[in-house]
Amino acid sequence: PNLATTFLDLPLNNPLMNASGVWCSVGSQLEALQESEAGAMVTKSCTLQPRDGNPEPRYRVLNGDKPWGSINSMGLPNEGFAYYLRYTERHDYESKPLFISISGLTLDDNLAMIDGLKDAVTPAILEINLSCPNVPGKAQLGYDFDAMDTLLAEVTSGYGQRSLGVKLPPYFDIAHFDEAAAILNRYPTVAFVTCINSIGNALAIDIDSESVIIKPKDGFGGLGGDYVLPTALANVNAFYRRCPEKAIIGCGGVKSGQEAFMHILAGATLVQMGTALYEEGPGIFARVKAELSEIMEKKGYSSLSQFHGKLKTL
Numbered sequence: 001p002n003l004a005t006t007f008l009d010l011p012l013n014n015p016l017m018n019a020s021g022v023w024c025s026v027g028s029q030l031e032a033l034q035e036s037e038a039g040a041m042v043t044k045s046c047t048l049q050p051r052d053g054n055p056e057p058r059y060r061v062l063n064g065d066k067p068w069g070s071i072n073s074m075g076l077p078n079e080g081f082a083y084y085l086r087y088t089e090r091h092d093y094e095s096k097p098l099f100i101s102i103s104g105l106t107l108d109d110n111l112a113m114i115d116g117l118k119d120a121v122t123p124a125i126l127e128i129n130l131s132c133p134n135v136p137g138k139a140q141l142g143y144d145f146d147a148m149d150t151l152l153a154e155v156t157s158g159y160g161q162r163s164l165g166v167k168l169p170p171y172f173d174i175a176h177f178d179e180a181a182a183i184l185n186r187y188p189t190v191a192f193v194t195c196i197n198s199i200g201n202a203l204a205i206d207i208d209s210e211s212v213i214i215k216p217k218d219g220f221g222g223l224g225g226d227y228v229l230p231t232a233l234a235n236v237n238a239f240y241r242r243c244p245e246k247a248i249i250g251c252g253g254v255k256s257g258q259e260a261f262m263h264i265l266a267g268a269t270l271v272q273m274g275t276a277l278y279e280e281g282p283g284i285f286a287r288v289k290a291e292l293s294e295i296m297e298k299k300g301y302s303s304l305s306q307f308h309g310k311l312k313t314l
């Protein structure tokens with residue numbers, strides 16, 4: 001089977017990539033992704049200035065030996081926009097496409113980063129993060145539809161005719177799928193939607209210590225991993241159905257070829273891995289590629305397009 005695909009007219013050897021935030025904050029990690037079997041890669045969401053982020057412990061896998069997922073409240077630690085812009089200038093675009101993720105603390109910061117990017121001669125693809133759940137005092141833009149609309153109006157005009165994408169939080173209500181999609185569909189240069197970011201503000205408890213397990217925010221943090229797969233699949237399919245002109249990138253609960261296959265069936269063109277990559281490292285891409293290929297072989301599919309978005313209903 002052939003795992004090759006295209007995204008915004010760019011060729012990819014396979015649909016797998018990292019989720020922003022995982023294994024992509026510093027040069028050594030970015031180089032490891034560059035060397036890995038990932039079909040594409042994305043940088044850690046950045047702010048205009050470097051940030052330390054929240055106090056540790058701020059990431060934990062949940063339920064010890066049999067982890068069902070992760071909880072994190074990193075707090076947007078990153079090396080600052082200039083660092084990632086420099087990486088976009090030294091990335092090997094022949095080997096795989098690069099996405100750059102921005103998550104400005106203010107609209108002005110987002111516009112300043114957009115300004116820095118729009119003149120850059122790099123073919124990096126912009127993914128704007130509207131869904132960081134862990135910056136104390138900063139509500140998620142993805143849950144404030146007016147603010148999201150205003151940001152998209154400003155950002156798309158600042159970015160001109162260049163295509164870009166948004167990283168959305170999970171929604172849990174059909175009316176919210178409808179409203180978010182209606183906003184996105186008013187911005188034709190928003191060429192893709194990445195669903196989902198972590199399920200925000202979950203709480204993990206350790207009964208031996210009778211305590212929370214991460215330090216920031218009294219233990220509240222974003223949930224990833226197996227826990228979020230059904231919600232991720234729903235968001236991928238909801239936006240796939242509602243935004244026929246846009247590509248969907250699936251993220252959430254992918255740890256093997258099985259979940260990658262589900263995301264593609266639900267409408268994802270590319271598939272991101274976060275928690276599973278954090279735990280296994282960049283070798284995961286070769287493993288999941290092989291697993292996805294094996295599933296396709298068994299089902300008699302020779303290309304992704306033969307089942308992409310072809311989820312059946314009853």
Ligand SMILES: O=C(O)c1[nH]c(=O)[nH]c(=O)c1I
Pocket residue numbers: 021045072073074075076077103129131132133134135197198222
């Ligand atoms: O806490 C983080 O840094 C973080 N953590 C997440 O789970 N999603 C995000 O978008 C971000 I910016």
